Amino acid sequence: MLKRIFLPQDRMPTQWYNPMPDLPTPLAPPLNPETHKPITPDMLAPIFPDSLIAQEMSQERFIDIPEAVQDIYRLWRPSPLVRADRLEKAIGAKCRIYYKDESVSPAGSHKPNTSVPQAYYNKMEGVERLATETGAGQWGTALSFACAQYGLECVVYMVKVSYEQKPYRKMLINSYGGTIFASPSEQTRTGREMLARDPGCKGSLGLAISEAVEDAATHDNTKYALGSVLNHVIIHQTITGLEVQAQLDMIGEKATHLVGCVGGGSNFGGLVLPFLPKKLAGDPVRFIPVEPRACPTLTRGEYRYDYGDMARLTPLVKMHTLGHDFMPAPIHAGGLRYHGDAPIVCNVVAEGLCEPVAYFQTECFEAARLFLETEGFLPAPETSHAIKGAIEAAKTAGPDDVVVFLYSGHGLLDLASYDAFNHGLLTNFELPQRDIEEALKRCPVVE
Amino acid sequence: MLKRIFLPQDRMPTQWYNPMPDLPTPLAPPLNPETHKPITPDMLAPIFPDSLIAQEMSQERFIDIPEAVQDIYRLWRPSPLVRADRLEKAIGAKCRIYYKDESVSPAGSHKPNTSVPQAYYNKMEGVERLATETGAGQWGTALSFACAQYGLECVVYMVKVSYEQKPYRKMLINSYGGTIFASPSEQTRTGREMLARDPGCKGSLGLAISEAVEDAATHDNTKYALGSVLNHVIIHQTITGLEVQAQLDMIGEKATHLVGCVGGGSNFGGLVLPFLPKKLAGDPVRFIPVEPRACPTLTRGEYRYDYGDMARLTPLVKMHTLGHDFMPAPIHAGGLRYHGDAPIVCNVVAEGLCEPVAYFQTECFEAARLFLETEGFLPAPETSHAIKGAIEAAKTAGPDDVVVFLYSGHGLLDLASYDAFNHGLLTNFELPQRDIEEALKRCPVVE
Known part of the structure; x- marks a missing residue:
């Protein structure tokens, strides 16, 4: 045996599979939350690099x-x-x-399978810094690892309750050179507003996402990275x-x-x-x-x-x-x-x-x-x-x-x-x- | 590449190598600490099983x-x-x-390479319980893992300063079903004497060894296991x-x-x-x-x-x-x-x-x-x-x-x-x- x-x-x-063309019913398009019209690639451009937006909408099987991603995968x-x-x-x-x-x-974990290409495509498009959120810490670890491989800065907003409960996660992210903030943080308007309202707030994934997206939108050469769903x-x-x-x-x-x-x-x-x-x-x-x-x-x-x-x-x-x-x-x-x-x-x-x-x-x-x-x-x-x-x-x-x-x-x-x-x-x-x-x-x- | x-x-x-017959100068024999005469196998029998004592003195290359060890190695x-x-x-x-x-x-770590055969040979000779010491916790983890595979009880004396500093080690040993005591402990005479002298004692590897050896010598069907040196x-x-x-x-x-x-x-x-x-x-x-x-x-x-x-x-x-x-x-x-x-x-x-x-x-x-x-x-x-x-x-x-x-x-x-x-x-x-x-x-x- x-x-x-x-x-x-x-x-x-040496290729990923894209299930999109094989779905029996086409994927329902993501919609603009205000107009309820399908979103266009340019609406995603402030927070994602073009190559990942293209993959997001690709119909190539x-x-x-x-090669540089395969090198790290190996x-x-x-x-x-x-x-x-x-x-x-x-x-x-x-x-x-x-x-x-x-x-x-x-x-x-399996998370580096996507953190590595995400860091790579951002690097190729001149991005110097990635912002993300993390809950339990798996994704923050995977992204900081990937950023270390390509020389990108990595900023992680970690839900405060996990940040306090899981100190080893924070230390591992730091060891890969990542910067980590407990969310809500003083780094973003969203975080500061929340702390003003509720100084004892322990955070949530939804809030940490908002902080990471705001960070990406308000810093030069910074994009946002997400570890699932997309x-x-x-x-x-x-x-x-x-x-x-x-x-x-x-x-x-x-x-x-x-x-x-x-x-x-x-x-x-x-x-x-x-x-x-x-x-x-x-x-x-x-x-x-x-x-x-x-x-x-x-x-x-x-x-x-x-x-x-x-x-x-x-x-x-x-x-x-x-x-x-x-x-x-x-x-x-x-x-x-x-x-x-x-x-x-x-x-x-x-x-x-x-x-x-x-x-x-x-x-x-x-x-x-x-x-x-x-x-x-x-x-x-x-x-x-x-x-x-x-x-x-x-x-x-x-x-x-x-x-x-x-x-x-x-x-x-x-x-x-x-x-x-x-x-x-x-x-x-x-x-x-x-x-x-x-x-x-x-x-x-x-x- | x-x-x-x-x-x-x-x-x-499917075989281990024994360097003993190839050493240019024969190994100096271990000595009885009182008589300074070479020790004999029977002096080790209270704390080690016969098959490991035989290996300790073997000249087979x-x-x-x-097979049951290979099964776990795999x-x-x-x-x-x-x-x-x-x-x-x-x-x-x-x-x-x-x-x-x-x-x-x-x-x-590499420690299971020896914890597995040690647990196996003890099991084969009817031993039901192994006692050991651990410093940072690697060896205690490896032995509790091995004992879990063969259905042996495992008792680990962990140097108190590490026990307090490394709670995850303790939790991992517990998860493998091992019992862990901070050393000095109340479980042995050695430990109790030390605690009577110095209630704040944080322990040492030497002390933890003494506790584990005493535990093995004073419990039925219990032997001692060591993770290095021998x-x-x-x-x-x-x-x-x-x-x-x-x-x-x-x-x-x-x-x-x-x-x-x-x-x-x-x-x-x-x-x-x-x-x-x-x-x-x-x-x-x-x-x-x-x-x-x-x-x-x-x-x-x-x-x-x-x-x-x-x-x-x-x-x-x-x-x-x-x-x-x-x-x-x-x-x-x-x-x-x-x-x-x-x-x-x-x-x-x-x-x-x-x-x-x-x-x-x-x-x-x-x-x-x-x-x-x-x-x-x-x-x-x-x-x-x-x-x-x-x-x-x-x-x-x-x-x-x-x-x-x-x-x-x-x-x-x-x-x-x-x-x-x-x-x-x-x-x-x-x-x-x-x-x-x-x-x-x-x-x-x-x-």
């Missing part, structure tokens, strides 16, 4: 990965596909389970699914279940979307996105136009949403606490091509503990959702089935959440239906 | 790796050999630099050097410089000793152990019999020592703060087969920062010494030279030390010659 399947380096994909890519045979035995599975290990990147982010993440295809081919296996956790949707989309053409052609492969029951966008949200952020600064996008002012419960999988999802992922979910499931956080931590005891590695709380989803899929799968899940990151900087779990201190949150209905009433109505 | 060289899984070594082995080409460019090296990446193990530990660690040989063969390279950091000497020994027979046969490959100037055992210690611990409980072993009651300065590379070194490593150093060097911690953190900026990954403070040594070796090496260093672990749980470095708070420590001379006067005189 082959435990760890390594794709030879010279077979690392494959997009070349620049620091850790191709990442291993690993047979979780000890986990299989522990749950009495009849099928095989594999995981695509994205925790091996310098930042410890089309170009999903495109960059398809390198994982493309590698999985090549790795399964190498060992003569065929995926029947593809599982990933969903926050903004980029790791899940990156894994499953390269399999979309075959699925549309009749391949019975199942796409299983896994989300927290405390933030059940795909299982209980409404598919409609909504803002991407709480402050209503972003374009309107069509997605499964719990309402842009929905405040998810404080679960430890911080990366899954987003009120919406990537429009591309929502599009395929709305087509009935995915089977979303939702679990409580203690169920997911129990799955993580079983993984730790059998496969040895400590998963991120977000990743534990994918593990739980894969275990449940495997339990009902047959001997010809092959379950593949995306191991999106390690949990070494999330140990405090394991400590809480080990001490029985975790709470489960079930979202009342009325809360969802109330929040959706505050969404914009688009004719 | 091949960036990451993966040895196919079916070429993972190769020792089979049990969770992360063979580990990659990585071309550090971006580091080469940054320092203007004419040679090639490779690093053997042992940070990819579940525990994040012959069987070095033997287990040779899997890294054996893999490096196979990986270099795959790409037609020949090592000219082998570099590793030295605390107890197990990662360095594991890397270089498989190359010993060729070196003795005339191969000009250079062995370069790197140590902190704050704890310069190989560069400034005396090669003589001394105790392995401060409390003088262990056998006397012949090694380079700064004196068993030497208290190293509080450098951040906690794993390199040991007053002696593995007898096997000291033997080859005494034969003139190694070229030990010592660096200040800020020099090493600067090397680590350069590595982070070029190769992307965050090294452990211990590992930064190997990086510094490799950089210095590479600066004077020629175009035919190949520098290989052992990347012993990641620094993700050591971020506080990077934070101190980034804020300019690190102090360098040069050890006064008189301190060494005074400490050596307190060493036992063996006729």
Whole structure:
């Protein structure tokens, strides 16, 4: 039995896959939040470089990965596909389970798959400084790593509650040369106004986005970078699914279940979307996105136009949403606490091509503990959702089935959440239906 | 150029190398601390299982790796050999630099190479519980991981100052099911006596060893496990050097410089000793152990019999020592703060087969920062010494030279030390010659 399947380096994909031309129904266009008309590339130009705007709207099925991006990818890519045979035995599975290990990147997650090209394209267009927000810190780490590789300045607005709870994240971002501010900060008008109103404000992702966007708009040679949701982010993440295809081919296996956790949707989309053409052609492969029951966008949200952020600064996008002012419960999988999802992922979910499931956080931590005891590695709380989803899929799968899940990151900087779990201190949150209905009433109505 | 060289899984070594029969001068025997007579296997039996005692004294050149140990090794082995080409460019090296990446193990270091077989052999002999000490926490993590794989209980005595400074280590050990006590503890007579004398005592490695040994001696079905220094530990660690040989063969390279950091000497020994027979046969490959100037055992210690611990409980072993009651300065590379070194490593150093060097911690953190900026990954403070040594070796090496260093672990749980470095708070420590001379006067005189 082959435990760890390594794709030879010279077979690392040299193009990303763009699912746009293959979507059964075209993607609904993002809309100007005031006029409700489709936005044009020039409206995005103040905060994104032209090449990423072009990718955002591209209909090309494959997009070349620049040589200088491949060069950095090779620091850790191709990442291993690993047979979780000890986990299989522990749950009495009849099928095989594999995981695509994205925790091996310098930042410890799948996020550098997009932070590296984003930093590269900005650098090529003369940008000298990138601003971003981060919640739990994975994305801020990945962007500061990428900026270090291309000599860009990196400024990260980190939600204050996480900034205070996760000091190691801050130290790692600093070590890559990134500058980090607790949000709300004194650096932006938005931050200062919030602090004037509420000096004890612990921040939110929506607020941190607003600060990063304002920073980009008000500094010379500065652009904004986003770690999920957008089309170009999903495109960059398809390198994982493309590698999985090549790795399964190498060992003569065929995926029947593809599982990933969903926050903004980029790791899940990156894994499953390269399999979309075959699925549309009749391949019975199942796409299983896994989300927290405390933030059940795909299982209980409404598919409609909504803002991407709480402050209503972003374009309107069509997605499964719990309402842009929905405040998810404080679960430890911080990366899954987003009120919406990537429009591309929502599009395929709305087509009935995915089977979303939702679990409580203690169920997911129990799955993580079983993984730790059998496969040895400590998963991120977000990743534990994918593990739980894969275990449940495997339990009902047959001997010809092959379950593949995306191991999106390690949990070494999330140990405090394991400590809480080990001490029985975790709470489960079930979202009342009325809360969802109330929040959706505050969404914009688009004719 | 091949960036990451993966040895196919079916070429993972199935035997460890035992350097004992190849040492030019036989190893000086460990002595009973009272009689100064060589110790016999039965004297070790209360704290070690028979199979490890046999390995400790073995003269077999190769020792089979049990299938059940290979099974766990395959969770992360063979580990990659990585071309550090971006580091080469940054320092203007004419040679090639490779690093053997042992940070990819579940525990994040090379330590599981020996914790896994130690747990396995104990399990096979009916032991149900292992006790150990840990300083910075790497070894405690590795042993609790290994015990989890074989269903053994694991008890870790962690030096109190580290226990308080590194809460994530404790949480990780707990997550693997290990029990951890700050040392001095109330669990042992030694610990209680120390607490009675000095309730504020922050502990030391010597004291934690005493507690773990006492725990093993006073509990049913419990043995003791040590993470470095001993012959069987070095033997287990040779899997890294054996893999490096196979990986270099795959790409037609020949090592000219082998570099590793030295605390107890197990990662360095594991890397270089498989190359010993060729070196003795005339191969000009250079062995370069790197140590902190704050704890310069190989560069400034005396090669003589001394105790392995401060409390003088262990056998006397012949090694380079700064004196068993030497208290190293509080450098951040906690794993390199040991007053002696593995007898096997000291033997080859005494034969003139190694070229030990010592660096200040800020020099090493600067090397680590350069590595982070070029190769992307965050090294452990211990590992930064190997990086510094490799950089210095590479600066004077020629175009035919190949520098290989052992990347012993990641620094993700050591971020506080990077934070101190980034804020300019690190102090360098040069050890006064008189301190060494005074400490050596307190060493036992063996006729």
